[in-house]
Amino acid sequence: MTEREIFLTAEGLAKIEEEYEELKTVRRKEIADRIKQALAFGDISENSEYDEAKNEQARLEERIAKLERTLRNARIIDNEEISAEVVSIGSKVMVKDIEYNEKIEYTIVGSAEADPYEERISNESPVGRALIGRKAGEIVEVHVPDGVIQYEIISINR
CATH class of the missing domain: 1.10.287.180 (Transcription elongation factor, GreA/GreB, N-terminal domain)
Incomplete structure (x- = not known):
């Protein structure tokens, strides 16, 4: 294995x-x-x-x-690998929940260091998977057990 x-x-x-x-x-x-x-x-x-x-x-x-x-x-x-153009592991992503008009900043990390209480979400989580590879301004749909959440990507930082 x-x-x-x-x-x-x-x-x-x-x-x-x-x-x-x-x-x-x-x-x-x-x-x-x-x-x-x-x-x-x-x-x-x-x-x-x-x-x-x-x-x-x-x-x-x-x-x-x-x-x-x-x-x-x-x-x-490596911080140099993290793009400010596209969401990747290591990115800090400001998103807006379209339904509730609330902004949340997530840091996308690997599953070994994910901590949702600190807004550090795994690249393998539903939100992480939906955000990876996307750009600022895009709207993403995240399928969760309660339905679908729509986030607008406001900004991407290292």
């Missing part, structure tokens, strides 16, 4: 690297210490502290493996 390329901004890469280092150096040691402490209680067959620490260790190792895959397959979006 070939792994697909994961698009990251320089900022997104820095966040992932920071989390990765924190998990490997700090959290691993904390969990290992908890496991040692739980083992000191004796019989592990009915030791809930041991079971919980082992479960947490498994979740941690799974997260570390995911971050390693992300870093291994990362393609960093």
Whole structure:
């Protein structure tokens, strides 16, 4: 199975690297210490502290493996690659919801660093897919579970 390329901004890469280092150096040691402490209680067959620490260790190792895959397959979006003419990954796009006459600024990012609460949307999301490749002034239709949303692209920035 070939792994697909994961698009990251320089900022997104820095966040992932920071989390990765924190998990490997700090959290691993904390969990290992908890496991040692739980083992000191004796019989592990009915030791809930041991079971919980082992479960947490498994979740941690799974997260570390995911971050390693992300870093291994990362393609960093260079600011010089980002066009102000056409929406692409890394673009900051000001759109106007035509129905509600509200303006929203989205940053289009790869799925690994998407955070809708910060208006950082994935290029794979319905809105992201609809905006990619479009120009300022265009009206795009986004098919969402509740129907169709129409956005007018007001501006595109790096």
